[in-house]
Amino acid sequence: MDLTARAAKLDAEDPLAHLRAEFDLPPGTVYLDGNSLGAPLRRVADQMQRVVREQWGGRLIRSWSEGWWEAPRRVGERIAPLLGAAPGQVVVADSTSVNLFKALVAAVRLAPGRREIVVDAATFPTDGYIATSVAELTGRVLRTADADELPAVLGDGTAVVLLNHVDYRTGRLHDMAALTARVHAAGARVVWDLCHSVGVLPLALDALGVDLAVGCTYKFLNGGPGAPAFLYVRRDLQEAFDQPLSGWGGHREPFAMAPDYVPAEGIERGRCGTPDILSLLALESALEVWDGVALADVRAKGLSLTDFFVECVTELLPPGAVEVLTPRDERRGHQVSLRHPDAEAVMTELIAREVIGDFRSPDVLRFGFAPLYVTHADALHAARTLTDVLEA
Ligand SMILES: Cc1ncc(COP(=O)(O)O)c(C=O)c1O
Structure with a gap:
């Protein structure tokens, strides 16, 4: 033929x-x-017309209490099945770079005695830049390693390993199950960058015991240019998840306007400031295509x-x-x-x-x-x- x-x-x-x-x-x-x-x-163009005309235009500021404020969590729940994640572990906010910063600092704080942050040598540049900055800010040492060399690099000094699931340049897919197990065997945490694998293949973050993950929504999830990214924090780590961007969006009672920061319970503590509602609602509409x-x-x-x-x-x-x-x-x-x-x-x-x-x-x-x-x-x-x- x-x-x-x-x-x-x-x-x-x-x-x-x-x-x-x-x-x-x-x-x-x-x-x-x-x-x-x-x-x-x-459907997104029609939905954006409705959002701008009816919600923003028609309901004005009342829309914040009519579904806008909860959108980061609600949209996170829509993404969760694509990640193999049970409810309550995914929030949509900020960019992948910003979520990487939150995840890496939080992971370092989970391992106070460990000195090293390890990054996939072939990583997308922003991951490397952010990891460098996190290492400087937290007084840790940054080490780069090819994913194949991880066994030789990991040890009881490793705090966290940041890996890209799919290499953005070559398209190579890494073995999430094997690498996660390897990182855990060293007593370290893993952060997966899922930008090129979400919406591409079935993921199983819960089943593999992945600690933390981030990913963007404007590629295979079709959220639109600059659509906010997601952050996954495994449920049993959430109470100790101490992310550094302590904005009011992640506060337990954001509208109490309290002087001190108290993190929200659960995944909401991954938020920081005001959500970018137009992009978030465009993404929410785009995600409907995955139903069924x-x-x-x-x-x-x-x-x-x-x-x-x-x-x-x-x-x-x-x-x-x-x-x-x-x-x-x-x-x-x-x-x-x-x-x-x-x-x-x-x-x-x-x-x-x-x-x-x-x-x-x-x-x-x-x-x-x-x-x-x-x-x-x-x-x-x-x-x-x-x-x-x-x-x-
Ligand atoms: C693997 C990977 N990580 C991160 C990013 C970008 O992150 P941000 O959404 O912060 O621009 C990209 C963008 O192409 C990417 O491919």
């Missing part, structure tokens, strides 16, 4: 195919950057799309034209990274031809395959366009 027929067959058999119509994508564009900024759901969606189907389709794209690239491009950086086995997220010496110029040309991926310095072309709205036909079109660009 040729590639066109294969794409058609795979798309015809796709149990998630009906969801594409929920997204507002420009006709003729192949959008493969949902790992950076997810596409908008049609089986993450196993999402995962199966993501693997199929990425496999098929690599197959198309391999068949259509001359041998050696690009190097596939993403693992070929299942240890990968839903992106394919290709190395090419002129990656930046190639991506510029692809985007000019309405195939939108992105470029990561110095030589990586990234293509994200969001299973809710990308098709195998899109993958084939992208591979053909890449072939045309490289031939030109």
Whole structure:
């Protein structure tokens, strides 16, 4: 069967195919950057009209007591099933960077006698910057290590280990079960950055005993540009979770306006200041698309799309034209990274031809395959366009 027929067959058999119509994508564009900024759901524009006109405009400040103030927790409960988390452990507030700061400082405070913070050497830069700052502020030592080298690095001096579940550059997926167990065996805490795995594959934070996790909502959760991030704190750690950004939003009685800070009980203590309501409610609306969606189907389709794209690239491009950086086995997220010496110029040309991926310095072309709205036909079109660009 040729590639066109294969794409058609795979798309015809796709149990998630009906969801594409929920997204507002420009006709003729192949959008493969949902790992950076997810596409908008049609329902979000309508919901934002209602929020601005009826809630903000119609109810004015009364809206704060009509659902706005509780939104960080309520939206967190919607994300919890995607994380494999029971209720009461996820709050949506601030950015991933800010939540990383809260989580790392709190983790260090949970282990007063331990001196080291360990960070995945291939981490997304913001994680490394924040960890450096946390180490300086708390008088700890920062150590970077490849995830494969962790056993050699961990010891009774390790306070916390910060790991990215999926490597943003290569798409490599780390083994959360094994690494969490390894960190725990050293008596340390683990913080997982789930930016590239939430909405990609079934997660099992509770079952694996993960301590803390953060992640953004504007990629595979389609919350919109700058949508607030989530913070997961395992229930039994919440009472001791002492995060440093002691704003009134995390106070036990925020409207008592008391002079002293008393943290809220439970996950609410992960909050800091006034929630960004418009973004939060856009995200809440976007999350409705997950109702009834089986993450196993999402995962199966993501693997199929990425496999098929690599197959198309391999068949259509001359041998050696690009190097596939993403693992070929299942240890990968839903992106394919290709190395090419002129990656930046190639991506510029692809985007000019309405195939939108992105470029990561110095030589990586990234293509994200969001299973809710990308098709195998899109993958084939992208591979053909890449072939045309490289031939030109
Ligand atoms: C792995 C990872 N962590 C963190 C971030 C960014 O965090 P923030 O939401 O604070 O910009 C990104 C953004 O792409 C990311 O890929």
